[in-house]
Amino acid sequence: MLVDRLFSLQGQVALVTGAARGLGLEMARALASAGATMLLSGRDAVKLETAAARIGDEGGSAVALPFDLADSEETVRALARIQRDHGRLDILIANAGIRDRTGFAALTRHSFARLLATNLIGTTDLAQRAARMMAEAGRDGRIIIIGSMISSLAAAGDPAYLASKAGLTGMVRALAAEHGRNRITVNDIAPGSFATEFNAALAADDAATAMVRERTVLERWGTPEEIAAAALFLASPGAAYVTGHRLVVDGGMSVKA
Numbered sequence: 001m002l003v004d005r006l007f008s009l010q011g012q013v014a015l016v017t018g019a020a021r022g023l024g025l026e027m028a029r030a031l032a033s034a035g036a037t038m039l040l041s042g043r044d045a046v047k048l049e050t051a052a053a054r055i056g057d058e059g060g061s062a063v064a065l066p067f068d069l070a071d072s073e074e075t076v077r078a079l080a081r082i083q084r085d086h087g088r089l090d091i092l093i094a095n096a097g098i099r100d101r102t103g104f105a106a107l108t109r110h111s112f113a114r115l116l117a118t119n120l121i122g123t124t125d126l127a128q129r130a131a132r133m134m135a136e137a138g139r140d141g142r143i144i145i146i147g148s149m150i151s152s153l154a155a156a157g158d159p160a161y162l163a164s165k166a167g168l169t170g171m172v173r174a175l176a177a178e179h180g181r182n183r184i185t186v187n188d189i190a191p192g193s194f195a196t197e198f199n200a201a202l203a204a205d206d207a208a209t210a211m212v213r214e215r216t217v218l219e220r221w222g223t224p225e226e227i228a229a230a231a232l233f234l235a236s237p238g239a240a241y242v243t244g245h246r247l248v249v250d251g252g253m254s255v256k257a
């Protein structure tokens, strides 16, 4: 069927970082339901095992692959393990990220570097190594980076996070340009406001929810499934001609007058 040719991930191996919960878990569930074998990464092995078991209960295939993205040696070991145990990596969703809502007045070089070590440097290192692994295999590859819509706005109180996510947009385009000839697409998803566990306190707060309603065209928080759908498209054979793109999924927040 045409829909299978365009969207099936049967036989593919996909790694999702930050997959124990939130957007990462939903993206992993979606790719598993399309047939991919899922490798779930994060730093907490127990939570990753729980997530993998959930995907297994839903009829998918998933294994926990804990590693700290900020540690280059752990990243190298994780990719070597993927090669050894699965013989291939077709899809990377680099979703893991941290936030530090320290304004410029209090931001230190140390805390800035700490955030960049995960969000920008660790993510870039992983994407670069994964792209090399895909290129050597000679098959189509998909790299999807989770940035943030907020990095295109003048938002106060979050400079390290904004800088890291804006940096990822540039990295996506550079990596896309270098790997187009290898049939590896590299794209960036820029979520707006999503009611994940990370935002649970805000989502439960009437004033914050009123602000989201006011600032979005769709007048609501996004749900993690709505990011999963975007990731599924970019990971699919159907997205073979989409690369270097920033897909904004924000309920219209970035375009609201």
Ligand SMILES: NC(=O)c1ccc[n+]([C@@H]2O[C@H](COP(=O)([O-])OP(=O)(O)OC[C@H]3O[C@@H](n4cnc5c(N)ncnc54)[C@H](OP(=O)(O)O)[C@@H]3O)[C@@H](O)[C@H]2O)c1
Pocket: 017, 018, 019, 020, 021, 022, 023, 024, 041, 042, 043, 044, 047, 067, 068, 069, 070, 095, 096, 097, 098, 118, 146, 147, 148, 149, 190, 191, 192, 193, 194, 195, 196, 197, 198, 199
């Ligand atoms: N939720 C939103 O509204 C929103 C909006 C825009 C962008 N985003 C981006 O979307 C991504 C997911 O958001 P979320 O709300 O689902 O956040 P989340 O629940 O905090 O998930 C982030 C995940 O990253 C993992 N992680 C953090 N540091 C890591 C490291 N050094 N190595 C490996 N894993 C690490 C965490 O797992 P461990 O702590 O177990 O390692 C966690 O599971 C993030 O990049 C975030 O910036 C989210």
